[in-house]
Amino acid sequence: MSSSFTCATGFSFLLPWYDHLVARLTCEQAVKKHLIQQAGIGPQTRLLDVGCGxxxxxxxxxxxxxxxxxxPSPWVGLDIDPRILKQAQVKLDSYGKQPHGRVHLVRAACDRLPFHDHSFQVVSCSLVLHHLKPEQKLSALREMRRVLSRTGKLVLADYGHPKSMLARLLFLMVQIADGWESTQPQLQGVLPNLIAEAGFQSHQETAVMSTPLGTLRCYVASP
Ligand SMILES: C[S@@+](CC[C@H](N)C(=O)[O-])C[C@H]1O[C@@H](n2cnc3c(N)ncnc32)[C@H](O)[C@@H]1O
Known part of the structure; x- marks a missing residue:
């Protein structure tokens, strides 16, 4: 497993406040509900949320x-950081007593997914790729494609080419927290090219959202 990674909040002292920050700064409900709707996730959908935070x-x-x-539950969350997985476990535990309600959480790196080929119908990935170095972004997308069924869907949301100069300036806060190497390519709008380079047959931008931290772009892709 990669030994170094950027934690969910960039600065780890902010990690206990992750939910509050992300809810206020990333249009969280709108983005995540959009991904769920685009993917058509239902009670039987075998779903992997990569970098589940x-x-x-x-x-x-x-x-x-x-x-x-x-x-077993068809819903799996994967993240590299044991501290954020602990937060996820506490949050998701209230459903754990319901039959098949439990989400299975796995600690692993997103560029080495510990799953068989074609084992998920939907892979979701929100706000993770801007944490990864350029070469890791591509290998993570290749892994997501590998674990998707042939008729599956990838739904993705992350910072992309800014809609305005203001959006570009706001994104500086993300760059200071998460580092330049991983965030700079997002500004150049690399995501559509990387999705294609990872081998996805088709992809489409489904939403562009202005947030207090810059422009978020959502995509759906077919393997
Ligand atoms: C900004 S958070 C987003 C969390 C969640 N997807 C969301 O939308 O709220 C980015 C997450 O990616 C995880 N992450 C960073 N590098 C990773 C890697 N190489 N493999 C797996 N997860 C990683 C971090 O631990 C963090 O939880």
Whole structure:
């Protein structure tokens, strides 16, 4: 597993306040609900949330109703940081007692996903790629494609080419917190090219949202 990574808030002393910060600074509900709707996630959808952070997207999925069907929960959250996974576990635990309601949380790096080929119908990834170095962004996207079923969908949200000079200036706060090497390519709008280079057959930009930290762009892609 990669030994170094950028924590969810950039500066780790802010980690206990992750949910408050992200809710106020990233249009969180609108973005995550948009991804869930674009992917058409339902009670039986086998879903992997890559870089799940404190588990908010998975919680929104749980709130739609418990998973149905036999066997283990079809919903998996993966993150590299044990501290944020602990926050996710606490948040998601209230659903743990419901049959098949539990989300399975896994600690791993997003560029080495510990899953078989074609094992998920949907992979979601929100606000993670801007944490990764340029070469890691591509290998993470390749891994997401590998674990998707042939008819599956990737739904993605991250900072992209800014809509205005103000959006560009606001993004400086993300760059100071998360570092230049990983964030600078986002400004150049690399995501669509990387999605194609990772082997996805088609992709589409589905939303552009102005946030207090810059311009967020959402994509849906087919493997
Ligand atoms: C800004 S947070 C986003 C969390 C969540 N997806 C959300 O939208 O609220 C970025 C997350 O990516 C995780 N992360 C960073 N590098 C990673 C890596 N190499 N592999 C897996 N997760 C990583 C961080 O630990 C953090 O939880």
């Amino acid at each position: 404190s588990g908010t997207l998975l919680q929104l999925v749980q709130e739609q109703g418990p998973a149905t069907g036999e066997g």
